Amino acid sequence: MSYQPLIAPSILSADFARLDREIERIPSADWIHVDVMDGHFVPNLSFGAPVAKAVGAVTDKPMDCHLMIEDPARWVGDYVDAGAFNVTFHVEATDDPASVAELLHARGCRAGISLKPGTPVEPYLELLDHVDLVLVMSVEPGFGGQKFMPEMLDKVRTLRAEIDRRGLDVLIQIDGGIDSATIGESAATGVDVFVAGSAVYGAPDPDAKVEALRAEALGARG
Numbered sequence: 509m510s511y512q513p514l515i516a517p518s519i520l521s522a523d524f525a526r527l528d529r530e531i532e533r534i535p536s537a538d539w540i541h542v543d544v545m546d547g548h549f550v551p552n553l554s555f556g557a558p559v560a561k562a563v564g565a566v567t568d569k570p571m572d573c574h575l576m577i578e579d580p581a582r583w584v585g586d587y588v589d590a591g592a593f594n595v596t597f598h599v600e601a602t603d604d605p606a607s608v609a610e611l612l613h614a615r616g617c618r619a620g621i622s623l624k625p626g627t628p629v630e631p632y633l634e635l636l637d638h639v640d641l642v643l644v645m646s647v648e649p650g651f652g653g654q655k656f657m658p659e660m661l662d663k664v665r666t667l668r669a670e671i672d673r674r675g676l677d678v679l680i681q682i683d684g685g686i687d688s689a690t691i692g693e694s695a696a697t698g699v700d701v702f703v704a705g706s707a708v709y710g711a712p713d714p715d716a717k718v719e720a721l722r723a724e725a726l727g728a729r730g
């Protein structure tokens with residue numbers, strides 16, 4: 509099948525006082541990326557399931573929840589209840605990622621695992637049979653507007669080769685510092701889903717930026 513890059517703007521860079529209007533500004537978005545930070549797993553605090561639920565109530569777009577929290581097994585159900593289409597949790601936050609993914613699948617929700625920059629991908633390749641998505645963090649999780657770490661593309665290369673070799677239906681997502689300067693190389697390396705926060709909401713026309721990013725990804729790999 510032809511390459512169809514998905515653009516997932518992060519509302520972390522939106523105006524939290526006007527989330528409904530901020531989401532209306534990006535009709536071309538494929539997914540809405542919702543960054544949940546608990547102030548423990550990462551040093552920053554964003555919001556939790558009640559805000560995710562409010563977001564889910566004002567959009568028909570797939571809601572992609574990125575949980576940067578401790579003890580994800582305890583909380584993932586709240587994000588399913590909030591209307592998530594996909595819930596991604598960090599492998600560093602649990603001893604048993606496969607069982608967290610199973611909890612999500614049992615509730616009819618897609619499951620993703622995420623890796624911080626310092627976490628190697630190889631030990632987690634065996635989980636590819638249990639998940640729908642792998643999120644490669646290209647910044648330290650916790651804050652928007654950071655600089656892309658190009659060395660993270662080595663993990664994307666490894667994942668792309670393994671997913672294709674095993675013929676799996678698993679998406680590769682990248683998050684952190686994605687903009688016009690970094691999306692092309694990421695797409696060419698094998699990324700399917702691109703999170704972009706500051707690049708989209710920092711643009712004068714956020715929706716035009718979503719379309720431009722998608723065209724740049726397609727141009728690099730299409």
Ligand SMILES: O=C(CO)[C@H](O)[C@H](O)COP(=O)(O)O
Binds near residue numbers: 543650
């Ligand atoms: O998970 C995240 C931070 O931990 C955000 O999704 C990410 O940083 C998006 O912001 P930007 O595109 O500005 O880097």
Ligand SMILES: [Fe+2]
Binds near residue numbers: 683
């Ligand atoms: Fe994120």
